[in-house]
Amino acid sequence: MNFGRGRSVVLNVGGTRYSFSREVLKDFPLRRVSRLHGCLSEQDVLEVCDDYDRERNEFFFDRHSEAFGFILLYVRHGHLRFAPHMCELSFYNEMIYWGLECSHLDYCCQRRLDDRMSDTYTFYSADEPPAGDGAEAPPAAEGRKWLERMRRTFEEPTSSVAAQILATVSILFVIVSMVVLCASTLPEWRAAENRSVEEQSRIIEAICIGWFTAECIVRFIISKNKCEFVKRPLNIIDLLAITPYYISVLMTVFTGENSQLQRAGVTLRVLRMMRIFWVIKLARHFIGLQTLGLTLKRCYREMVMLLVFICVAMAIFSALSQLLENGLDLGIKNKDFSSIPAACWWVIISMTTVGYGDMCPITVPGRILGGICVVSGIVLLALPITFIYHSFVQCYHEVKFRSARYSRSLSAEFLN
Numbered sequence: 001m002n003f004g005r006g007r008s009v010v011l012n013v014g015g016t017r018y019s020f021s022r023e024v025l026k027d028f029p030l031r032r033v034s035r036l037h038g039c040l041s042e043q044d045v046l047e048v049c050d051d052y053d054r055e056r057n058e059f060f061f062d063r064h065s066e067a068f069g070f071i072l073l074y075v076r077h078g079h080l081r082f083a084p085h086m087c088e089l090s091f092y093n094e095m096i097y098w099g100l101e102c103s104h105l106d107y108c109c110q111r112r113l114d115d116r117m118s119d120t121y122t123f124y125s126a127d128e129p130p131a132g133d134g135a136e137a138p139p140a141a142e143g144r145k146w147l148e149r150m151r152r153t154f155e156e157p158t159s160s161v162a163a164q165i166l167a168t169v170s171i172l173f174v175i176v177s178m179v180v181l182c183a184s185t186l187p188e189w190r191a192a193e194n195r196s197v198e199e200q201s202r203i204i205e206a207i208c209i210g211w212f213t214a215e216c217i218v219r220f221i222i223s224k225n226k227c228e229f230v231k232r233p234l235n236i237i238d239l240l241a242i243t244p245y246y247i248s249v250l251m252t253v254f255t256g257e258n259s260q261l262q263r264a265g266v267t268l269r270v271l272r273m274m275r276i277f278w279v280i281k282l283a284r285h286f287i288g289l290q291t292l293g294l295t296l297k298r299c300y301r302e303m304v305m306l307l308v309f310i311c312v313a314m315a316i317f318s319a320l321s322q323l324l325e326n327g328l329d330l331g332i333k334n335k336d337f338s339s340i341p342a343a344c345w346w347v348i349i350s351m352t353t354v355g356y357g358d359m360c361p362i363t364v365p366g367r368i369l370g371g372i373c374v375v376s377g378i379v380l381l382a383l384p385i386t387f388i389y390h391s392f393v394q395c396y397h398e399v400k401f402r403s404a405r406y407s408r409s410l411s412a413e414f415l416n
Contacts, residue, residue: 351377
């Protein structure tokens with residue numbers, strides 16, 4: 001539809017009028033509003049809005065005006081919160097109408113919405129067509145739905161029955177590979193008379209690697225953004241866990257059973273030991289590990305601050321302890337504190353209250369300094385813990401509610 005150059009477009013939402021320019025309407029963040037720019041006839045316009053006044057170029061929407069006002073605040077400032085004194089589900093219904101999803105809400109409002117959905121056993125999905133629309137989806141839409149279902153199957157273990165089965169099989173492969181890895185380090189396992197057992201372990205290892213490789217390839221193929229997929233930490237861990245096996249196989253093929261292989265033996269052992277990264281794959285299936293990873297990601301500043309505290313204290317106490325135990329002529333020289341780097345080991349185990357006892361001060365000033373070191377270590381380690389704890393609790397609730405959302409979808413699948 002030709003709105004006319006230089007003319008403003010008026011949106012009348014529940015009696016409240018909003019005026020926009022034609023250029024703004026073209027790239028408007030709300031999908032329903034931006035669709036108006038592509039309308040070629042009045043019939044197309046009426047499929048988007050409830051009524052249209054050609055003379056005033058005004059579009060009428062019979063929707064909640066206060067909710068739309070809060071949605072416009074999100075368009076302008078990037079923060080979307082619930083309108084006061086309005087049902088969360090009703091506001092969410094308005095969001096879906098204008099083309100927004102639950103992820104656009106601020107985290108506190110997402111939790112309120114999840115709680116309300118849990119109480120009413122209601123599950124909304126922005127991918128579902130609106131009620132009353134009996135038209136069949138085109139093949140392209142069916143293909144997108146199939147891809148989205150596949151993504152959820154591989155990314156969210158609680159999203160469907162197939163996802164749970166896939167997650168269970170993946171966990172079993174991880175457990176089997178870890179058992180084989182641990183058993184392969186036993187002296188009896190590597191004995192000459194156990195060649196058959198070693199061959200069987202290699203076969204099991206190859207099967208596990210084949211499963212992990214196929215899983216990684218499928219997840220890469222069905223991902224929306226390939227570059228974003230490669231940058232994700234868990235996917236990087238998958239690559240680090242799989243690649244050493246193929247490198248070791250190639251090295252064995254090219255070197256053979258000769259002296260070159262023996263020279264590369266250390267490298268091969270290191271590559272094979274990197275299979276321990278497979279255990280991190282369990283983070284895809286357990287809320288606790290996901291919470292830990294998300295907490296470390298969000299609290300890296302606090303973690304860096306904690307390391308800075310420890311390094312500063314280590315530098316001070318190691319220098320003082322070396323001076324008191326070995327640097328001064330007090331009649332007693334402690335050989336364990338012969339240098340500042342050697343004293344750093346005593347400082348770190350004292351500040352963390354581990355206290356192996358393999359080295360300790362023997363002079364009175366050194367023991368007084370040791371007591372101060374222990375107390376200061378407790379205080380310094382406790383300072384950032386509060387921030388990390390609150391972030392951990394927040395991350396745990398976030399991951400838990402996300403898992404609960406997919407669990408409701410799984411319950412609906414069983415009922416259907």
